Amino acid sequence: MSVMFCRGEFRVAKVRAKRVVIEVPEGLKLPPDELEERLRIELALRLYEKGIASLGQARRIAGLSKWDFLELLAKEGISIHYGGEEQKEDLEVAKRLARKTKK
DSSP, X not given: OEEEEETTEEEEEOOOOOOOOOOOOXXXXXXXXXXXXXXXXXXXXXXXXXXXXXXXXXXXXXXXXXXXXXXXXXXHTOOOOOOHHHHHHHHHHHHHHHHHHHO
């Protein structure tokens, strides 16, 4: 279970996840304290780029917010795959914002 702060409210999301352990050879050109974060981000970017992971899945793997992950995709030159899941989420947010502005 994870707790997220989203647009002024806290949400509890039950995210099913599987833990994977990998062996990494010594001598990579990364400081040891950056290794795990960097590998998570690189994995998330490649899985998203290849269409294996959705935007939400990839950003959770990377440990980033949606907006930070979108910025990273732009920086890396990876185009956004705008599919049904993202469209549905954006429509719901737009509807909530429209209701709030009518008041």
